Amino acid sequence: MDFSEFLIRRKFFDSPGKSPTRRCISSRPEPQMRSRGKTPKKKGNSTQQDPVEVYCRIRPAGNPEDETCIKVLSENTVQLLPTDGATVRNGQVKEFQYKFQHVFDEYTSQKAIYDYVALPMVEDLLHGKNGLLFTYGITSSGKTYTMTGTPQDQGILPRCLDVIFNSINELQVKKYVFRPDKMNGFEVQSEADAMIERQRREILPGLTTPKTPTPATPKPPKFGEQARLRDMCKVDDIEEDNNYCVFVSYIEIYNNYVFDLLEELHYDPITGYRPPQSKILRTDNTENMYVHNCVEVEIKSPEEAFEVMYKGQKRRKVAHTALNAESSRSHSVFNIRLVQAPLDPRGEEVLQDPERVCISQLSLVDLAGSERSKRTDNMGDRLKEAGNINQSLMVLRTCMETLRENQKNNTNKMVPYRDSKVTHLFKNYFDGDGKVRMIVCVNPRSQEYEETIHVMKFAEMTQEVMVARATQVRFDIGLTPGRRKLHQQYKDAAAANEVAALPVVPSLVYSLGPSFPPMELLHSSDDKALRILEDFLNDRCNRRHTLNTDFNKKEEEFRARLVEMEREYYRLTSKNEQLMKDVEKKEKDMSKNENKVRALERKHEEFTKYIQTLERENSIMSLKLEDKNWKINLEKTERERMKHDFKTRLEMNNYAWEKNMVSTCSEQLC
Numbered sequence: 079m080d081f082s083e084f085l086i087r088r089k090f091f092d093s094p095g096k097s098p099t100r101r102c103i104s105s106r107p108e109p110q111m112r113s114r115g116k117t118p119k120k121k122g123n124s125t126q127q128d129p130v131e132v133y134c135r136i137r138p139a140g141n142p143e144d145e146t147c148i149k150v151l152s153e154n155t156v157q158l159l160p161t162d163g164a165t166v167r168n169g170q171v172k173e174f175q176y177k178f179q180h181v182f183d184e185y186t187s188q189k190a191i192y193d194y195v196a197l198p199m200v201e202d203l204l205h206g207k208n209g210l211l212f213t214y215g216i217t218s219s220g221k222t223y224t225m226t227g228t229p230q231d232q233g234i235l236p237r238c239l240d241v242i243f244n245s246i247n248e249l250q251v252k253k254y255v256f257r258p259d260k261m262n263g264f265e266v267q268s269e270a271d272a273m274i275e276r277q278r279r280e281i282l283p284g285l286t287t288p289k290t291p292t293p294a295t296p297k298p299p300k301f302g303e304q305a306r307l308r309d310m311c312k313v314d315d316i317e318e319d320n321n322y323c324v325f326v327s328y329i330e331i332y333n334n335y336v337f338d339l340l341e342e343l344h345y346d347p348i349t350g351y352r353p354p355q356s357k358i359l360r361t362d363n364t365e366n367m368y369v370h371n372c373v374e375v376e377i378k379s380p381e382e383a384f385e386v387m388y389k390g391q392k393r394r395k396v397a398h399t400a401l402n403a404e405s406s407r408s409h410s411v412f413n414i415r416l417v418q419a420p421l422d423p424r425g426e427e428v429l430q431d432p433e434r435v436c437i438s439q440l441s442l443v444d445l446a447g448s449e450r451s452k453r454t455d456n457m458g459d460r461l462k463e464a465g466n467i468n469q470s471l472m473v474l475r476t477c478m479e480t481l482r483e484n485q486k487n488n489t490n491k492m493v494p495y496r497d498s499k500v501t502h503l504f505k506n507y508f509d510g511d512g513k514v515r516m517i518v519c520v521n522p523r524s525q526e527y528e529e530t531i532h533v534m535k536f537a538e539m540t541q542e543v544m545v546a547r548a549t550q551v552r553f554d555i556g557l558t559p560g561r562r563k564l565h566q567q568y569k570d571a572a573a574a575n576e577v578a579a580l581p582v583v584p585s586l587v588y589s590l591g592p593s594f595p596p597m598e599l600l601h602s603s604d605d606k607a608l609r610i611l612e613d614f615l616n617d618r619c620n621r622r623h624t625l626n627t628d629f630n631k632k633e634e635e636f637r638a639r640l641v642e643m644e645r646e647y648y649r650l651t652s653k654n655e656q657l658m659k660d661v662e663k664k665e666k667d668m669s670k671n672e673n674k675v676r677a678l679e680r681k682h683e684e685f686t687k688y689i690q691t692l693e694r695e696n697s698i699m700s701l702k703l704e705d706k707n708w709k710i711n712l713e714k715t716e717r718e719r720m721k722h723d724f725k726t727r728l729e730m731n732n733y734a735w736e737k738n739m740v741s742t743c744s745e746q747l748c
């Protein structure tokens with residue numbers, strides 16, 4: 079490519095809002111007669127299928143002088159070819175071509191990748207559909223760069239957060255209206271209850287949960303605090319009569335254990351921070367997999383989200399390796415869950431109907447890179463990590479291959495999702511519905527040629543796996559459309575006193591009437607003045623009596639209500655106590671069961687290891703047996719050969735002896 083072509087490409091991809099074919103604003107979806115509560119994603123819901131979409135991104139070579147092994151042939155084809163010194167087999171140069179949904183060359187900007195690959199998934203999320211986007215490739219191929227980027231050149235994750243908040247900004251519900259129910263679902267509570275919870279958690283001192291004490295080391299600048307270039311894009315066809323709320327969670331899968339990156343770590347003044355406990359995967363009541371007891375943070379702005387993301391990133395396991403100064407040693411999963419529910423008929427508050435709550439999820443996964451130990455020279459922990467990374471990526475491959483085989487041949491082979499935590503967690507995306515997209519990151523260095531071939535083969539094969547298309551969610555539930563706007567107009571008009579016909583509630587004015595009339599008593603027979611005074615005082619007495627009666631009536635009513643409320647309060651308190659006891663008991667049971675599950679998992683692991691050892695021993699014994707059989711056969715053949723040899727010799731001896739005898743006899747006869 080010459081310099082002018084390079085400039086044209088840069089201009090095209092770097093200009094904000096421009097991408098190869100996508101616009102920032104999404105188109106309105108076809109409405110359907112369906113509403114949805116939680117995330118029931120079963121294949122039966124949807125009949126149409128789409129393939130897993132795979133995109134290829136080539137990172138710039140670390141050193142412009144380096145030889146490269148990849149060439150972009152068209153916007154969806156790349157060629158992989160070895161350079162001098164690379165493997166040539168049977169005298170033939172191994173070069174391959176691979177086709178993808180789109181190929182992004184080394185000049186493509188982060189914005190272009192986001193617009194092309196991730197923006198449609200954000201649109202889906204806002205329309206109530208699920209999505210899984212993951213980056214895949216060898217170590218140091220640019221997966222983390224593509225997913226996270228830098229504050230000045232943000233990757234997919236921060237851009238997704240920016241666009242989500244740009245889109246739902248004024249339609250967000252107040253904090254704690256939606257609450258995670260700890261079983262992968264959400265509860266909805268009234269704004270009054272949410273306000274009480276806000277006060278309890280944020281305002282009343284001492285009631286907030288104790289935070290992990292921060293270490294004395296100075297904090298590095300947060301992702302959100304640096305000069306961040308915000309993505310200004312917005313999805314503008316979202317349902318305005320819904321209220322929205324965003325929850326995020328951040329986990330990592332390290333050595334096939336799931337850890338919560340947002341969990342508060344307990345601090346012991348003597349021993350320091352307690353190491354985090356691994357989490358278990360569970361199935362919710364709609365058969366969806368989730369990480370049990372994982373912290374889900376409700377966020378109201380991208381800045382809050384970045385703080386959470388940054389907190390998680392600090393805890394991610396990264397290490398210096400021969401191929402990457404900051405190599406991810408774990409698979410990380412950033413989950414964005416959008417909870418939305420329609421407004422009530424007055425357009426004022428969220429409808430208190432859990433059946434109308436719609437939860438959609440976008441999982442952004444940065445997989446750890448595959449690496450060959452002989453190239454990285456890893457030792458100790460790094461080697462063990464690399465082994466686990468390669469093992470889990472292998473399971474991912476096997477799952478994709480089995481899925482493709484099942485779909486192609488209409489067979490029902492078991493897909494080994496459970497063999498690795500990554501595949502187990504994302505089982506629903508492949509068995510259920512939603513969009514699945516993968517970005518294959520490629521390092522163009524010629525030394526990576528051999529490993530890149532495996533990555534490309536897997537990526538090309540993955541495109542043949544089909545995933546059920548998510549059905550459109552219908553949010554129109556028969557209430558007046560545009561009620562949010564109508565309510566706002568009403569409120570504005572009431573504030574400006576422009577609504578003449580606003581209903582006025584008549585109320586008794588508590589006043590004893592006008593003040594004393596002006597009069598002068600000149601002498602004791604001034605009857606006129608005395609009559610006026612008498613009338614005035616009678617009027618006051620009457621008024622006082624009416625007000626007293628009204629006050630007493632109201633007081634009685636108030637007392638009755640107060641008594642009723644107190645009774646209700648005591649009833650609720652005792653019910654609450656009972657519920658708390660139940661919850662405590664259930665929590666105890668749950669933790670007991672969790673311990674049991676952990677113990678069983680440990681046992682399972684031990685058994686697996688034992689079986690592996692037995693299998694190894696078995697294979698060694700088989701080899702020994704084969705060896706012995708071979709030796710026995712050899713001895714048998716040797717024995718046969720000797721037998722045959724002896725027989726021949728005997729025959730020859732007999733023959734010689736006979737001949738000898740005949741000649742001796744004939745000599746004697748003569």
Ligand SMILES: Nc1ncnc2c1ncn2[C@@H]1O[C@H](COP(=O)(O)OP(=O)(O)OP(=O)(O)O)[C@@H](O)[C@H]1O
Binds near residue numbers: 448
């Ligand atoms: N498109 C790109 N433009 C500029 N720099 C890039 C690009 N892609 C990757 N890099 C740089 O390459 C280096 C390695 O990238 P990164 O850490 O993202 O690799 P990775 O695939 O996540 O590796 P690992 O699997 O070991 O974690 C980083 O310094 C990153 O800044």
